Amino acid sequence: MIRHLLSAADLDAATATQVLDTAEEMAGLAEREVKKLPTLRGRTVVNLFYEDSTRTRTSFEVAAKRLSADVINFSAKGSSVSKGESLKDTALTLQAMGADAIVIRHMASGAPHRLASWIDGSVINAGDGTHEHPTQALLDAFTMRARLGRLGGLSVAIVGDVLHSRVARSNVLLLHTLGAKVTLVAPPTLLPVGVGTWPATVTYDLDAVLPDADVVMMLRVQRERLTGGWRDSFFPSDREYALRYGLDAARVRRMPEHAIVMHPGPMNRGVEISAEVADSARSTIVEQVAGGVSVRMAVLYLMLGGH
Numbered sequence: 001m002i003r004h005l006l007s008a009a010d011l012d013a014a015t016a017t018q019v020l021d022t023a024e025e026m027a028g029l030a031e032r033e034v035k036k037l038p039t040l041r042g043r044t045v046v047n048l049f050y051e052d053s054t055r056t057r058t059s060f061e062v063a064a065k066r067l068s069a070d071v072i073n074f075s076a077k078g079s080s081v082s083k084g085e086s087l088k089d090t091a092l093t094l095q096a097m098g099a100d101a102i103v104i105r106h107m108a109s110g111a112p113h114r115l116a117s118w119i120d121g122s123v124i125n126a127g128d129g130t131h132e133h134p135t136q137a138l139l140d141a142f143t144m145r146a147r148l149g150r151l152g153g154l155s156v157a158i159v160g161d162v163l164h165s166r167v168a169r170s171n172v173l174l175l176h177t178l179g180a181k182v183t184l185v186a187p188p189t190l191l192p193v194g195v196g197t198w199p200a201t202v203t204y205d206l207d208a209v210l211p212d213a214d215v216v217m218m219l220r221v222q223r224e225r226l227t228g229g230w231r232d233s234f235f236p237s238d239r240e241y242a243l244r245y246g247l248d249a250a251r252v253r254r255m256p257e258h259a260i261v262m263h264p265g266p267m268n269r270g271v272e273i274s275a276e277v278a279d280s281a282r283s284t285i286v287e288q289v290a291g292g293v294s295v296r297m298a299v300l301y302l303m304l305g306g307h
C-alpha cells in the first residue's frame with residue numbers, strides 16, 4: 001500500500017480495488033454489536049482541519065476509533081494558527097506528539113503535498129482547495145459499485161461547478177483508472193482551463209447526457225468561492241442555474257430506470273438538486289456518508305496496519 005494518499009492518481013487499479021474490497025469487509029463490522037477492531041491500537045491519527053467539514057472530519061474520526069487508534073482532532077479555529085503559527089510548525093508539533101498519520105483539509109491546493117515533505121508519518125488528503133479529495137472519490141466509487149455491481153464501463157455524468165470542485169477532479173482520475181466513462185457537464189464559466197486534457201468528455205448540455213447515464217453526480221455550487229463582483233459573471237442567478245443545470249424530478253425521469261443520483265454534500269437544495277430528488281429512492285447521498293466511514297477505515301487500515 002502507498003505511504004501517502006495525496007491524489008486519486010496515487011492509486012492504480014489494483015490498489016484502488018484493494019481499498020474498495022477492504023471497505024466492503026469494514027462495512028460488515030458496522031452490523032456487529034461491537035463495532036471495533038484492535039488493528040490500530042497504539043497508533044495515533046491526527047485530523048488537521050483548516051477548513052470546515054462535517055462528513056469528512058467526523059467519518060475519519062469514527063473510522064480511526066473503530067480501528068482502536070488514538071485520535072487527535074485539531075481545528076485551526078481556536079488553535080495557535082490564529083497567532084500566526086505556520087502549517088509546518090503546527091505539523092511538526094503534532095508529529096512530536098506521536099502522530100502516525102495526519103489527515104489534512106486545507107484551503108490551499110497543494111498543502112498536503114508540502115506536509116508530506118516535512119513529516120515522517122503518512123499524510124492523507126481530506127480536501128485541498130480546489131485540487132483533490134481522493135477519499136471522497138473512493139467512497140463514491142464504493143457506493144456506485146455497491147448499487148450497480150461494477151465500475152468498468154459505467155457512464156458517469158459529473159454536473160455543475162467543476163471549476164471549484166476537488167471532488168470532480170479526484171473522481172475523474174479514479175473512475176478513469178477503474179474503467180468508467182466520465183462526462184463533465186457545466187456552464188463554460190464553471191469549467192477549469194485545461195479541462196480538455198482530463199480523461200473525460202465535456203459538454204454544456206445536461207439534458208443530452210441524462211438518457212445514457214448510469215450515474216448522475218451533482219456538484220455543489222461553491223458559493224464561498226464565488227466571491228465579490230465575480231459572482232455574477234459565473235451565472236446570472238440561482239434560478240437560472242437551476243433551470244439549466246439543476247437536477248429535478250422531470251430530469252430524473254429522463255434517466256434510465258437503474259441510474260442513481262449522487263451528491264458529495266453539503267447540498268444547496270433547490271439550486272443544483274431539488275429536495276424531491278435528494279430525498280428520493282434514486283439518491284445515494286446517505287449511503288455515500290455511510291460508505292465514507294468504511295472507506296476511510298480501509299484507507300487507515302491499509303496505510304497504517306502494515307498491509
Ligand code: CP
Nearest residue numbers: 053054055056264265
Ligand atoms: N463531502 C465533503 O467533503 O463534505 P464535508 O465538507 O462536510 O467534509
